[in-house]
Amino acid sequence: MSRPTNLSLGRWFSYRGGTGYLLWALHRATGVGVLLFLALHIVDIFLLGFGPELFNELLFLYKAPWARVGEVFLLFGVTFHALNGLRIIVQDFSPRLWAHQRRLVVLEIVVFVIIFLPAAWIMITAFLGNE
Amino acid sequence: MRVTFKVYRYQPEVREDPYYDSFSFDAEPTDRVLDGLNHIKWHLDGTLALRRSCQHGICGSDALRINGVNRLACKVLIRDVGSKITVEPLMGCEVIKDLVVDMDPFFGHYRAVLPYFMNEEAPPDRERIQSVEEREAFDDTTKCILCAACTTSCPSRWANPGFLGPAAIVQAHRFIFDSRDRGAADRLSILGERSGVWRCRTIYNCTRACPKEIQITKAIGEVKRRIVDDRS
Numbered sequence: 001m002s003r004p005t006n007l008s009l010g011r012w013f014s015y016r017g018g019t020g021y022l023l024w025a026l027h028r029a030t031g032v033g034v035l036l037f038l039a040l041h042i043v044d045i046f047l048l049g050f051g052p053e054l055f056n057e058l059l060f061l062y063k064a065p066w067a068r069v070g071e072v073f074l075l076f077g078v079t080f081h082a083l084n085g086l087r088i089i090v091q092d093f094s095p096r097l098w099a100h101q102r103r104l105v106v107l108e109i110v111v112f113v114i115i116f117l118p119a120a121w122i123m124i125t126a127f128l129g130n131e
Numbered sequence: 132m133r134v135t136f137k138v139y140r141y142q143p144e145v146r147e148d149p150y151y152d153s154f155s156f157d158a159e160p161t162d163r164v165l166d167g168l169n170h171i172k173w174h175l176d177g178t179l180a181l182r183r184s185c186q187h188g189i190c191g192s193d194a195l196r197i198n199g200v201n202r203l204a205c206k207v208l209i210r211d212v213g214s215k216i217t218v219e220p221l222m223g224c225e226v227i228k229d230l231v232v233d234m235d236p237f238f239g240h241y242r243a244v245l246p247y248f249m250n251e252e253a254p255p256d257r258e259r260i261q262s263v264e265e266r267e268a269f270d271d272t273t274k275c276i277l278c279a280a281c282t283t284s285c286p287s288r289w290a291n292p293g294f295l296g297p298a299a300i301v302q303a304h305r306f307i308f309d310s311r312d313r314g315a316a317d318r319l320s321i322l323g324e325r326s327g328v329w330r331c332r333t334i335y336n337c338t339r340a341c342p343k344e345i346q347i348t349k350a351i352g353e354v355k356r357r358i359v360d361d362r363s
Contacts, residue, residue, distance in 0.1 A: 003225040003233070004141060004149050006196070007289055011222060015284065016199035020335030024286065088333045093359070095352030101335060 019105055027084045030077035037074055068127045072120050079116050083108050132214055134158045136167055138179065139219040141226045149226065151217075152176070160210035164197055168204060168218065168230075180229040188342060191278030194221060195230055201280040201340040221283035223292065237279050240295045244303035244321055249314030259311040269308040272301045272350050274343040281337035281347055287330045294330040295322070297337035297347045304350045307357065316361075323358045331355070 015021070048055045061067055087108045091097050097104065133155060141149040154171050165183060172179045183193040186205045193204040196219040198212050209216070224232035250259075275298060282288055282296035303322055307315045322328045328351055337347040 003143075003227065005223055005225055006139065006149070006220050006232075007223050012286065012289065014199055015196075015222070015286075015336070017284070017334065017336045018339050020333065021286070024332055024334045091333050091348075092352055092355055095349045095356055098338075098346060098349035098352060101348075 020101065023084055023105065027081060027088075030081040033073070033077045034081060037077075065127075068123075072123055075119055075123065076116060079112055079119075083112050083115075132158060132160055132209070134167060134209055134214045134216060136171060137215070137217045138168075138171065138229070139226075140179075140229050141220075142178065142228060158209055160208070162209050163205055164195075164202075164207045164209060164212065164216060164218065165193055165204035167209060167216065180227075180231045182231055189276060191276035191280075191342075194278040194280040194283075194342070195219065196221060196283075201284045203278060203280065203342040206342050221279055223283050223289045224279075234279065236292065237282060237296070237298070238277075240282075240299040241277065241302055243295060244299045245314055245318055246299075246302040246306065248306065248309075249312055249317070251313065261310055265310040268310070269305050271345050272305040272308075274345050275301045275305070276343060277302075278342060280340040280342060281345075284336040284340040285331075286334060286336065287332055291326070291330060293326045295326055295328075297331070297351065300328055300331075300351050300354055301345060301347055304354055307354065315357075319354070319358050319361060322354055328355050328358065 044055065044058050044061075047058060087104050091101065091104065134157075135153055135155045138152050138154065139149060140152050154175050156167075156170060156175070158167055158170070165186060168179070168181055169183075172181065181193065181195075181204075183205065184190040186193070188203055188206045191203065194201060195204050196202075197204065197207060198217055201221065204218070218230065220226050220230045220232045224234065224237070226232055277298060279298060281301070282298045285294070285297055288294045288296045300322060303318045306312045307318050331348075331351050333348060333352070335348050337351075338345075338349075341347055
């Protein structure tokens with residue numbers, strides 16, 4: 001019988017790491033989300049090869065209310081993933097910045113808010129205006 | 132104060148699955164978590180298995196997951212973790228019995244980074260001189276006691292048991308940046324492989340878990356930088 005490793009999904013979530021652990025988890029989650037959207041996008045572009053009718057019929061997917069809300073989540077995912085990735089690259093190749101992790105995270109959040117909030121506002125108002 | 136210890140138990144000769152036992156008793160707020168575990172073993176349940184040796188934060192044998200985070204049981208006071216204390220073995224290691232885990236893979240990774248002085252040059256008449264600045268380059272990583280608190284707090288290690296882990300990289304750093312050593316190229320070659328430093332995602336769990344307060348994420352970053360600089 002194999003020995004237990006005290007490792008399960010629940011234990012992953014219950015480890016009390018710091019800000020870096022939280023951001024890493026969010027980075028992974030947004031990465032998977034963006035990847036799923038990319039897969040869907042590749043499939044719909046692929047269908048274009050079977051003629052414009054089929055492609056146009058599939059567009060209902062992106063016009064549905066849940067898909068419009070999903071676009072805001074997509075924006076969140078792409079923006080966060082990109083900015084967090086840039087922060088990690090900067091920290092990885094500038095070890096002297098290790099002590100300034102908190103400041104870099106604050107900077108990341110500020111830039112994220114500046115990009116995400118106005119864009120999300122434009123998307124939501126456009127969606128509600130079309131209803 | 133009244134304390135309640137919730138302790139992870141795995142006794143394969145008695146029960147197949149792991150479970151938790153609770154023990155309540157009176158303790159001083161200034162007692163260490165290790166004192167509580169000793170009290171359980173000596174007075175409440177002698178079958179509890181745990182590792183401890185020096186009991187003063189030097190040998191590193193009593194690293195455990197205490198209230199959800201890796202710490203040395205002999206360095207944590209009960210007043211700092213509260214009256215309800217959950218004690219579990221280190222994550223990602225095979226549990227042999229209760230709080231005792233198999234450390235062989237951990238020490239295997241440690242040995243893989245050639246953690247010893249390498250220099251084939253003839254020794255000088257008296258000693259290999261090193262300036263204060265040269266010593267400072269690796270001063271921090273000499274403090275490692277190989278307790279595994281860092282390596283077993285690393286999500287990359289949980290997902291990829293083949294990842295060398297923070298402790299092995301810290302040990303390699305100690306020699307790579309030693310001006311007297313000549314084995315840096317060999318070590319950097321090992322650390323530059325898929326199971327080396329590039330598995331690190333700069334999460335900082337290791338730095339937070341280190342009982343000796345080694346700046347582990349910084350040390351790993353310095354090794355990454357060195358690999359890139361040497362290649363370019």
